[in-house]
Every structure is written in C-alpha cells, then in structure tokens.
Amino acid sequence: MNHTPRLRTILSCTVLVVSLGASATACGGPDTHPLSDKPYDADGQIVFSVTAGGKKVNPDKPLEVVSKNRDGRITDVTAVDASGHYLAGELTADGMRWHSTAPLAAGARYTVRVATENEEGKPGSRRLTFDTAKAKKTLEVEFGPDAGTYGVGQPITATLSQPVKSKAARAVVERSLKVRSTPSADGGTWHWVDDETMHFRPKEYWPANSKITATSNLEGVKIGDKLYGSATKPLKLTIGDRIEAITDASAHYMTIYRNGEEINSIPVTTGKPGFSTRNGIKVVLGKEYFVRMRGTTVGISSASEGYDLPVYWATRVTWSGEYVHAAPWSVGSQGAANVSHGCTGMSTGNAAWFFETVKEGDIVQVINSAGDYMEEFGNGYGDWNVDWKDWRKGSVLQAGLREGSSPADSARLRPAI
Missing domain, CATH: 2.60.40.3710 (Immunoglobulin-like)
Incomplete structure (x- = not known):
C-alpha cells in the first residue's frame, strides 16, 4: 500500500499552521493586547492614607488605598514589611478601595504595590514605601x-x-x-x-x-x-539521655533508669509521718555540693523536730527545699523505714553517684508515699502531673480542640446539617 499521499497531507497541514502563526505575528495580534503594554504610572489615579518619607505612620490606624476616579479600578494590592510579613487586606467588589484588615506592625518599613487598570483594560502600577512609628x-x-x-x-x-x-x-x-x-x-x-x-x-x-x-x-x-x-x-x-529516678516510698528504694534500662537501685529513706514526701513527678532544678539545712527555713521550729545539719551531694527537686541528698545519720533506716523530714536520703556514696549521674531537667518521681501530690506550678516543675487534656485547656488556641487537631483545623470545621 502506498502511504505517500497521506504523508503529503500531513506535511501540508504543518506548513499551513506555521504559515498562519507567522501571519498572526506579522499582523501584530498579541503585541497589541492591552496586557502586553508596559504598565502606566497610576500616580494620578491612586490615593494612599499614608505618605512616603513623611512623619512615621501610627500603626494603630489602618492602611487604605483608593482609586479616586471611575475611569479605572484597583486589581490587586500587596503590602509587605522588611521581614517579609504580608499585611492582610480586603478589596471592594468594584475595585475602588482596599483597606487593611490586620494591624500594622510597629517600627516597621512597608512596601505597598498597587496594580490597576484603566477603562480600556490597560494595566497600571503604583508603589509606595513608608515607615511606622515605634511602639510606646x-x-x-x-x-x-x-x-x-x-x-x-x-x-x-x-x-x-x-x-x-x-x-x-x-x-x-x-x-x-x-x-x-x-x-x-x-x-x-x-x-x-x-x-x-x-x-x-x-x-x-x-x-x-x-x-x-x-x-x-x-x-x-x-x-x-x-x-x-x-x-x-x-x-x-x-x-x-532519658534519666528517670523512681522512688517507691513504701518499699524504701529508688530505681534509676537510663533510656528505659535500669542502671541502679538504691536503698533510701523518705519523709516520716507528718512530713511525708510529695508524690508525683518532679524535675531536677539544680545541684549543690554543700547545703546547710535548718528546720526553721521550712517552718519547723519545735525543739523535738528541729535540726541544723551540714548536707552534701544535694540534688534539688522543689523550691521549698526537697532534695535527694546524702544522709549518713540515717543509713540504718535506709531501705527499711521513712525517717526524714521530707527529703530522700541515702548513703554518701550513693548520693554522690546520683549527683554525678543526673542533670537539670531529669525526672525524679515518688510513688506510694502518704504525702500530698507535687504542686503543678510554683514549687518547681510539676508540669508532668497535669493530664494532657487539662494541659491543652491552658492554651487559648488548643482549648476545646479534639486530640490531634490544630488551631488551623478549627477554621475548617462546619456545623452538622
């Protein structure tokens, strides 16, 4: 079968298309479209609510851009500060006015670019730079x-x-x-x-x-x-590393974990009746090699319970004076009874090891004590004793959102029909 005639037809069509394209270009089609012209200067058409190079603008006042005649309209406005933050705004349906819908930043330099078109549809542009006053x-x-x-x-x-x-x-x-x-x-x-x-x-x-x-x-x-x-x-x-020290006050032992693996178990003594150690999760606040501990500093003034002791290898877990520290005077009770005034005591060697092992931010948790729970705030970091659902309620952005959602998700929620 001879395919030559079909080939000629295809080639003829190709030439025709090229020829038409050349003809269209020669006639100046796209080049005469209004959008192909260089944008005209819209200075005489656009009025701003601020002036360039003058007095710094009060950031409490909105930015406005107005087309002062009906022979053209505003098609777009962008206002951006030197940090790249865009100012939100709204353009009227007739294109005659744009105004900001968010507050201006204080102490910022804004560049405003306005796109316009005249009654013939030709594009125009206007640009303005201004500064806002610093906040008082x-x-x-x-x-x-x-x-x-x-x-x-x-x-x-x-x-x-x-x-x-x-x-x-x-x-x-x-x-x-x-x-x-x-x-x-x-x-x-x-x-x-x-x-x-x-x-x-x-x-x-x-x-x-x-x-x-x-x-x-x-x-x-x-x-x-x-x-x-x-x-x-x-x-x-x-x-x-994830360091957690879990003290079981009823068993009189502290178990220390690094990244989930047990690395030590230490006999301890915690608060005796009337001075029971706080339950709950605490966070290491600091470490002091030597502390002079006096009963009067924590409100213990009676002669029978008063004390004034030099204490070494002291790791602080509350601002009110709860420590994990060396207590050589109570070694006989460690692992067997609770005899302290609220601190967790251990031998000098174990206290030194603990002191060298932990750092600020590590977890010290007490369980099975007769004491109250660690305060959520104000006496150290009791943050982890707050249930996650309740923690989220402390955020104005997260309160009321379902688990796993974000503030942006709430904007997409719609009432059920």
Whole structure:
C-alpha cells in the first residue's frame, strides 16, 4: 500500500499552521493586547492614607488605598514589611478601595504595590514605601531555662514583662512563640500558668538526645490596645539521655533508669509521718555540693523536730527545699523505714553517684508515699502531673480542640446539617 499521499497531507497541514502563526505575528495580534503594554504610572489615579518619607505612620490606624476616579479600578494590592510579613487586606467588589484588615506592625518599613487598570483594560502600577512609628508600650518575652543540656522533663518557659489577660491578646502571643524539636516531639503546646508566665511541654517527655529551639515572631506585632511585641532572644537547648529516678516510698528504694534500662537501685529513706514526701513527678532544678539545712527555713521550729545539719551531694527537686541528698545519720533506716523530714536520703556514696549521674531537667518521681501530690506550678516543675487534656485547656488556641487537631483545623470545621 502506498502511504505517500497521506504523508503529503500531513506535511501540508504543518506548513499551513506555521504559515498562519507567522501571519498572526506579522499582523501584530498579541503585541497589541492591552496586557502586553508596559504598565502606566497610576500616580494620578491612586490615593494612599499614608505618605512616603513623611512623619512615621501610627500603626494603630489602618492602611487604605483608593482609586479616586471611575475611569479605572484597583486589581490587586500587596503590602509587605522588611521581614517579609504580608499585611492582610480586603478589596471592594468594584475595585475602588482596599483597606487593611490586620494591624500594622510597629517600627516597621512597608512596601505597598498597587496594580490597576484603566477603562480600556490597560494595566497600571503604583508603589509606595513608608515607615511606622515605634511602639510606646511593648511586651518583652524571656525564654527559659538558660541555654545548655537538660533532661527530658525540662519545660520551656516564657516570662512576660507585663500581664496579658484577654483571650484575644493571649492568642496573639501564643501564635508568635514557636517551639520546635528535632526529632519531633509528640504534640506540644503552651499552657498559661498565670497572666505573666507560660510553660511549653509535649504530650510525653522530650525525645532523648533531641535539639529544642524556641523563637518569637512577636516583634512589632499588635497584642492589645497600644501594646506591641518586642524582639526576643531565641533559645536553643540540647536534651540528653532519658534519666528517670523512681522512688517507691513504701518499699524504701529508688530505681534509676537510663533510656528505659535500669542502671541502679538504691536503698533510701523518705519523709516520716507528718512530713511525708510529695508524690508525683518532679524535675531536677539544680545541684549543690554543700547545703546547710535548718528546720526553721521550712517552718519547723519545735525543739523535738528541729535540726541544723551540714548536707552534701544535694540534688534539688522543689523550691521549698526537697532534695535527694546524702544522709549518713540515717543509713540504718535506709531501705527499711521513712525517717526524714521530707527529703530522700541515702548513703554518701550513693548520693554522690546520683549527683554525678543526673542533670537539670531529669525526672525524679515518688510513688506510694502518704504525702500530698507535687504542686503543678510554683514549687518547681510539676508540669508532668497535669493530664494532657487539662494541659491543652491552658492554651487559648488548643482549648476545646479534639486530640490531634490544630488551631488551623478549627477554621475548617462546619456545623452538622
């Protein structure tokens, strides 16, 4: 069969298409379309609510862009500060007015780009740069603890320079404070301890040997009435091995684990009746080779219970004075009876080993004591004694969200029909 005629037809069609394309170009088709022209200067068409190079703009006032005649309209507006943050805004349906829907940042430089078109559909553009005034009233945030290596139980803290009470203002602060871990932790959210203090922890302890970074995007951001955020120094922490010391007060023994494996079991004595050691999870706050312990400093003034002792190898777990320490005077009771005034006592050799093994942020948990539970806040870090569901309730962004969801998810929720 001869296929030559069909080949000629295809080639003829190809030539025709090329010829038509060349003809269209020669006639100047696309080049004469309004969108192919260089944008005209829309200076005479656009009016801004601010001026360039003049007095710094009050960040409490909105930004407005208006088309002052009906011969054209605004098609797009972008306003971005020097840090790359875009200012949210809204354009009217007729394209005659755009206005910001979010507060301007304080002490920032904005660049505004406006796209327009005239009545013939030709594109125009206008550009403006302006500065906002610095805030007179600022909120400072200080992350804690100090940079260094900590245990898996160490919460991240944020101390505010002044009270933040309203839910709306707290939401702004929470959104701006970020905590990230590598490898990633399971969940994690801020909890408002009080109007000036926030704590951050994941659902479970931090992953062993992870890296933690806390940062703030609050600088210049409006928090409340004339209150703006200031710059915050980032925080970087290293998390070490998972060290957990579990003290069974009724068995009179402490068992220490490293990354889930038992590494030591130590006979101890804990608080006697009337001075029972607190139950619950505590976090190592610090270590002191020598401490002078006096009963009067913790409210014990009676002659029968008073004491004044030199104490060595003292590992602090509460601010009120609960330690794990050397107690050579009670070695005969260690492993058999509880005779202390609330601390966990052990032999000098064991206390020295414990002192050298643990670090700030490591877990010290007491079980089966007749004492009360460790306070959640205010006497050290009792954060891990708060149920995860209740912990989330301490966040204005997470409260009310279902497990595993995020604040962004709530925006997608719709009522059932």
